[in-house]
Structure formats: structure tokens, C-alpha cells
Amino acid sequence: MTTAYTRSPDERINWVRSIPFIVVHLIPLLAIWTGATLMDWAICIGLYVVRMFFITGVYHRYFSHRAYKMGRVMQFLMAFGGGTAAQKGALWWAAHHRHHHKYSDMQEDVHSPLKGFLWSHVGWILCNKFNETDYKAIKDFAKYPELVWLNKYHWVPPTLLGVACYLVGGWSTLIIGFFLSTVLLYHGTFFINSLAHVFGKRRYVTSDTSRNSFVLALITLGEGWHNNHHYYQSTANQGFFWWEIDISYYVLKMLSWVGLTKDLRTPPAHILAANRLRDGHPDIGMFDAKLAKAVAVFETAQTGASEYYRKRAEDLDALVKNTRQSALQIVRMPRVEPADAE
Numbered sequence: 295m296t297t298a299y300t301r302s303p304d305e306r307i308n309w310v311r312s313i314p315f316i317v318v319h320l321i322p323l324l325a326i327w328t329g330a331t332l333m334d335w336a337i338c339i340g341l342y343v344v345r346m347f348f349i350t351g352v353y354h355r356y357f358s359h360r361a362y363k364m365g366r367v368m369q370f371l372m373a374f375g376g377g378t379a380a381q382k383g384a385l386w387w388a389a390h391h392r393h394h395h396k397y398s399d400m401q402e403d404v405h406s407p408l409k410g411f412l413w414s415h416v417g418w419i420l421c422n423k424f425n426e427t428d429y430k431a432i433k434d435f436a437k438y439p440e441l442v443w444l445n446k447y448h449w450v451p452p453t454l455l456g457v458a459c460y461l462v463g464g465w466s467t468l469i470i471g472f473f474l475s476t477v478l479l480y481h482g483t484f485f486i487n488s489l490a491h492v493f494g495k496r497r498y499v500t501s502d503t504s505r506n507s508f509v510l511a512l513i514t515l516g517e518g519w520h521n522n523h524h525y526y527q528s529t530a531n532q533g534f535f536w537w538e539i540d541i542s543y544y545v546l547k548m549l550s551w552v553g554l555t556k557d558l559r560t561p562p563a564h565i566l567a568a569n570r571l572r573d574g575h576p577d578i579g580m581f582d583a584k585l586a587k588a589v590a591v592f593e594t595a596q597t598g599a600s601e602y603y604r605k606r607a608e609d610l611d612a613l614v615k616n617t618r619q620s621a622l623q624i625v626r627m628p629r630v631e632p633a634d635a636e
């Protein structure tokens with residue numbers, strides 16, 4: 295299959311280092327021998343929902359996008375909660391996510407959907423390139439030593455949770471309550487990097503392929519409104535209208551009533567009304583993705599052609615790339631807000 299962007303050599307999957315990740319996927323099969331009680335299943339669902347909130351409501355909306363405020367102790371507790379999801383530390387997670395928004399769907403994007411579905415879903419995590427935390431990208435939170443500690447020893451929170459599960463109900467609780475729910479949580483989260491860029495509807499013009507999906511919003515407690523989010527990233531809510539279910543936002547709102555979170559940012563009305571797109575209509579994001587794919591097919595076809603045609607193909611290729619670059623520069627120019635337009 296031709297993908298729009300080819301992966302660089304350091305984007306190869308490191309199978310040896312990925313063994314623990316693969317083993318975690320196999321552990322739930324041990325339930326064939328241990329069996330599972332109703333309590334194990336209840337813990338599995340409970341831990342999925344609670345930890346999904348920590349990932350979307352905290353790792354994503356707080357640490358990546360600063361969509362609301364919290365006190366320092368609460369911030370640590372929430373980062374610890376997110377840590378139990380075994381998706382590394384808040385600083386690692388948020389630094390990579392900020393990078394995704396900066397370069398959405400471009401060659402540099404850590405999990406660009408244009409490098410293939412599996413790459414955007416899980417491949418990028420299994421290669422060496424994105425192992426380290428880019429502390430420069432997350433300076434605002436890296437100034438807290440307790441968060442840096444948690445980021446370095448990111449295995450502590452999930453280990454403690456696993457031990458707690460074992461103490462509560464023995465092996466079957468560990469296997470189903472902890473491991474199965476962790477695996478489901480992985481793929482629920484990863485769907486936003488993969489499915490939410492190919493499946494669903496586009497409401498707003500963005501320079502990427504993000505989409506809105508009701509089903510994904512249910513699975514991820516609100517993250518499925520991904521086109522909304524790429525369009526206007528800094529808000530605590532991602533469901534922009536009352537019918538767009540966004541459980542994480544409801545929880546953040548409730549926490550604000552008791553003072554544990556504050557200053558929740560929501561989109562202004564003029565932002566909601568602007569840049570609307572009738573689903574299925576072409577916009578720069580879809581245009582760019584299709585063009586990138588076309589260029590890739592074209593480049594593949596080029597190999598093997600005669601010298602004359604290869605030269606013409608190269609000229610055309612350069613022209614297409616230039617046009618695309620200028621189109622993207624235009625679309626990425628800062629939006630002029632009505633207030634500044636005077």
C-alpha cells in the first residue's frame with residue numbers, strides 16, 4: 295500500500311523493546327485458567343472509565359493544552375492518576391501531543407495518519423525515535439520537580455495500581471481488572487490518533503484530516519469531537535454543542551463546583567459560528583491529504599520510467615510540492631479576529 299509519507303529509518307519498529315507491550319496484550323488470556331468474577335469485570339470497566347478521564351481530562355486537556363487551572367497538589371494527584379494508565383508520564387505524553395498539533399498530518403507529525411493507519415495507531419510508540427521527553431516543549435510544567443520525578447519513574451503509578459488490584463481480588467482481578475482494562479484503554483486512546491483522522495464528519499475547516507465521531511466520543515469520554523478540537527484546541531470542552539456528549543468536561547465542571555479545578559476555557563460564540571464546513575465538501579485539510587497521497591503514488595510510478603519522463607516527473611513533482619506549501623502557508627496564517635481587524 296502506498297502511504298503519503300515514507301517513514302525515516304529511525305521510525306522502524308523496535309520489536310525487542312516492544313516485547314513488554316506485546317506481553318501486556320497477552321496477559322488477559324490467562325483468565326482462561328483463572329476465570330473471572332463479576333467484581334473483576336466491574337473493576338475492569340471502572341478502571342477503564344476513571345483512567346480514560348485522567349488521560350483525556352488531565353493529560354490531554356490540562357497538561358497538553360492548559361484548558362483550565364488547578365492547584366499544585368491537585369495537579370500532582372491528577373498527573374499520578376494519569377500515570378496509572380501506563381501511558382508514560384504527563385510530561386512525555388503532553389510534549390508529544392503538542393508536537394502533533396504543531397505538525398498535524400505533516401511529514402513531521404509523530405503519528406501522522408498519512409504514514410498509514412497502523413503507524414498512527416500504535417507504530418509510532420513502538421519505535422525508538424519518540425522514547426525521550428522533549429522537556430523544551432513542556433517547559434511550563436517541567437519546572438515542577440514532582441512532575442519531572444513522576445515522568446522519570448512513570449512505572450510507579452501503574453505498578454502500585456496493579457498490586458492494589460492483586461491485593462483486592464487476587465490473580466483474576468489483576469488479569470482482568472488491571473491488565474485487560476489497561477489494554478482497552480490503550481486502544482481507546484490510540485483511536486483518537488488513528489480513527490479520529492479517518493472516520494467521522496468534519497464540521498470545521500482545519501489544515502488536517504481530523505473528524506467528529508459520536509461513537510468515538512462515547513468510548514473516549516469526549517475526545518471523539520476531534521475536528522472541533524483541532525479547530526479550537528485550548529478549550530476544556532471538546533463537545534461544542536449540548537448534544538455532543540463530553541463526559542470528561544462534565545467531570546471537570548463538577549470538580550470546578552467544589553474548587554478543585556478553575557477557569558475552564560470554552561469556545562467563544564463567534565469561533566463556533568466561523569469556518570463551518572458542509573461535511574463531504576473539500577477543504578484545505580482534505581485537499582492536502584489527497585494531494586500528498588497522489589504525490590506518493592506518482593513518485594512510486596516514477597521509478598523505472600525513461601530518463602526523459604523521469605525529468606518531467608521531477609519538475610511536476612516540484613511544482614506540486616511548491617503549490618501545496620504555499621496553500622498551507624496561507625491556511626496556517628494566524629486568523630484575524632474581528633476585534634483586531636480595525
Ligand SMILES: [Zn+2]
Binds near residue numbers: 358391395
Ligand atoms: Zn489535543
Ligand SMILES: [Zn+2]
Binds near residue numbers: 486487520524
Ligand atoms: Zn489529532
